[in-house]
Amino acid sequence: MAKSIQSLQRAAAVLRLLAGGERRLGLSDIASSLGLAKGTAHGILRTLQEEGFVEQDAASGRYQLGAELLRLGNSYLDVHELRSRALVWTDDLARSSGESVHLGVLHLEGVLIVHHVFRPDDSRQVLEVGAMQPLHSTALGKVLAAYDPVARGEAVRGTREQLTGRTVTDLEQFEAILELTRSRGWATDVEETWEGVAAVAAPIHDRRRMPVGAIALTGAVERLCEDGEIRPELITAVRECARSVSRDVGAGRF
Structure with a gap:
């Protein structure tokens, strides 16, 4: 054995x-409770903190569970299950809007595309399942960063590359975008990642109201936008699709 x-x-x-136990504990409390030397306890806490499993309050120095552990503990849906539950709704969205639809989840330092519904026309298109998108500039990435503390941490700590002339790289401006996204429930990308391409995305929540993914409608700027803004009816359609998938994975009505 x-x-x-x-x-x-x-x-x-x-x-x-x-x-x-208590919400937050100091190093001495942890060491004495577990019968560990302070140096040993500190080394363990430092490693857990580096991995995102533990966080340290800057003011008090006390420790608490970190966002990464909470994310794992809340048992994010298996990607294949999420995709299977989104199939009907994303197909309907692509058909009604005439545009491409992407389903994305947080993976490492970006957004992993786990499902892609082609634009329903005869144009040649490339399947993007398995592709990675940046968190800071895409509609999918902004939604995930706005609702998922782990995704936000990755976006804030990571390099926010200037991909086009419209990409927001300043941290203060980026934080303001995340706050706006949380307040209205959706995010946009109008030529911030690719020239001539626009997108709008909304979050998918599980029964604990935890974000498990996001859905985005993507297409040419001239089709998705009016006067430089995403058309309101497309925003409504994406939000309704995300709500439907959320209800299908166990979220209440919202």
């Missing part, structure tokens, strides 16, 4: 302690 790895056991004990 293989031996247990002591460092992993101790890390698990730290996480259980933070999950089951």
